[in-house]
């Protein structure tokens with residue numbers, strides 16, 4: 001029988017499939033790296049409505065993060081403290097400071113201080129603080145030296161690539177559970193062995209898309 005199609009056409013479906021895979025991968029890659037706003041926003045540091053300083057409160061005064069970010073161990077969100085938390089001290093400390101005028105106004109009017117959000121993953125990605133704190137990851141791994149910041153600055157890209165980098169190898173980020181808010185803690189030799197064993201018990205979503213895109 002005469003051949004209508006030359007022999008090479010047998011390869012067409014294979015080539016088409018291969019191109020499709022390449023193009024799809026390419027598109028995902030382009031979106032992931034170039035259209036992801038957070039890769040561009042490292043260093044984002046908005047001016048807040050009150051010149052609240054982590055350097056004074058968490059650094060100099062040595063206050064624990066959980067005094068103000070009360071949700072961090074129990075829920076998905078860490079939470080920004082209500083004005084009442086500030087007034088626990090500032091009804092007595094610097095009660096006439098001009099810098100604290102918006103705090104006093106907020107307390108009187110019962111309207112929350114309009115803090116500007118710095119860290120935010122898109123709604124289609126799921127993040128939960130409590131799971132990470134329970135796994136003994138310190139705040140410093142994801143937020144940098146907050147205790148040295150006068151104004152909070154975005155230190156990490158919060159991109160999918162960033163999440164996956166740690167999920168593939170969380171071991172160097174593990175620390176004793178009672179040191180999760182300690183910004184200066186460094187591992188010693190004994191700890192490294194413990195961390196190795198502990199890393200084996202963890203199951204962060206790495207390959208499974210639905211782990212983070214629920």
Ligand code: HEC
Pocket residue numbers: 048052054057058063064065066067068069080081115116117118119120139140143146147151152181183
């Ligand atoms: C006295 C209360 C207080 C303490 C203690 C405190 N914070 Fe905060 N934190 C705030 C307030 C108020 C804001 C919102 C204003 C701002 O961003 O500066 C905030 C904002 C943040 C943000 C940015 C939130 C966002 O919008 O993305 C991070 C991250 C953070 N704190 C981490 C920490 C860490 C880590 C510690 C401990 C080393 C800590 N905080 C201790 C009150 C506190």
Ligand code: HEC
Pocket residue numbers: 050051052053056057061063068081085086087088089090093094097098099100103
């Ligand atoms: C545990 C007590 C305590 C809490 C709680 C606290 N502060 Fe302070 N704050 C201080 C102290 C102490 C100072 C330093 C005062 C000084 O410079 O002598 C200070 C300084 C400040 C200043 C600088 C004031 C000035 O005139 O220089 C601001 C602004 C401020 N705090 C905002 C806040 C806000 C906003 C909150 C709530 C999120 C808060 N503080 C919670 C103790 C506290």
Ligand code: HEC
Pocket residue numbers: 065066069072076077078079080119120121122127129132133137138139140141142143158180181
């Ligand atoms: C594994 C990384 C990681 C660790 C560890 C971590 N955070 Fe976060 N944090 C994030 C990400 C990602 C966001 C943005 C979350 C979102 O948009 O839902 C965030 C947001 C925040 C916010 C603002 C939004 C909110 O949830 O209220 C605060 C405040 C905060 N973190 C404080 C802390 C403190 C305090 C600790 C340590 C006790 C901590 N974080 C540990 C990654 C982390």
Ligand code: HEC
Pocket residue numbers: 121125126127128131132134135137141142158159162163164166167170173201202203204205211212
């Ligand atoms: C510094 C390391 C680190 C970073 C960065 C990190 N993770 Fe994780 N994550 C872990 C570890 C470790 C676990 C495993 C916890 C366990 O097994 O108990 C985990 C678990 C999770 C889980 C499963 C917990 C649950 O509640 O089901 C989700 C979802 C998750 N991470 C999302 C994210 C996202 C989204 C980001 C980026 C915005 C991120 N993680 C960044 C270390 C990290």
Ligand code: HEC
Pocket residue numbers: 028031032033035036037038121122125158159160161163164167205206207208209210211212213
């Ligand atoms: C560890 C958590 C995690 C896992 C697992 C994960 N993602 Fe993501 N993904 C994120 C986060 C966080 C973002 C938002 C940040 C960004 O755009 O980089 C995101 C963004 C995306 C985007 C949108 C990119 C953009 O810039 O708009 C796509 C598409 C995507 N993910 C696909 C996938 C696919 C496919 C898989 C499975 C192979 C997967 N993700 C697994 C956390 C995760």
